[in-house]
Amino acid sequence: MAIAIGEKLPQATLVKATEAGPDQVTTNDFFAGRRVALFSVPGAFTPTCSVKHLPGFIERADEILSKGIDEVACTAVNDAFVLAAWSKANExxxxxxxxxxxNGEFARAIGLDTDSSAYGMGQRGQRYAMIVNDGVVEQLHVEAPGEFKVSSADYLVDKL
Incomplete structure (x- = not known):
């Protein structure tokens, strides 16, 4: 069952892609005491993710931050090296x-994983955007399969 508004994110370890290399961070530490806009893409360098999803959040990051958000973050079932390269390629x-x-542990823990084996991608995370306030889901916008509407930066800005 997918996580719902009002629920606390489960404890999981993610790897933050930094210029100095991979840095493990727990969800408890990363989201503690802050309001974070988190969006998930099925995969770095994939068409919708690279052409629409990530660019929208890059373009609107300042506006999102101006609405009481402390950080904008992206998660994907990719390794930190791939996400670092994707970040660099998209500035x-x-x-x-x-x-x-x-390994998709966070995606499974929040019930937002998906089987993309039919596309040769294996287990992935669903496309979504959420606002996390001190570790608790304040907003959650999960896309229907194959769609890109409610997880966009534009949609999220309108909801803030």
Missing amino acids: ADGRVTMLADG
Whole structure:
């Protein structure tokens, strides 16, 4: 069952992609005492993720931050090296923090994993955006399969 508004994120370890290399961070530590806009993509360098999803959050990061958000973060079931390269290729550094969920443990823990084996991608995370306030889900916008509407930066800005 998927996580719901009002629920606390489960304890999980993600890997923060940094210029100095991978840095493990727990969900408890990363989200504690802050309001974070977190969005999930099925995979770095994939079409919708690279052409629409990430660029929208890069372009609107300042506006999102101006609405009481402390950090904008992206998660994907990719390793930290892939997310670091994707961040660099899109000039996201300093605007969007990349949180690797390499084994999909976080996606499974919140019930937002999906089987993309039919596309040769294996187990992935669903496309969504959420606002997390001190570790608790304040807003949750999960896309229907194959869609890109409610998880966009534009949609999230309108909901803040």
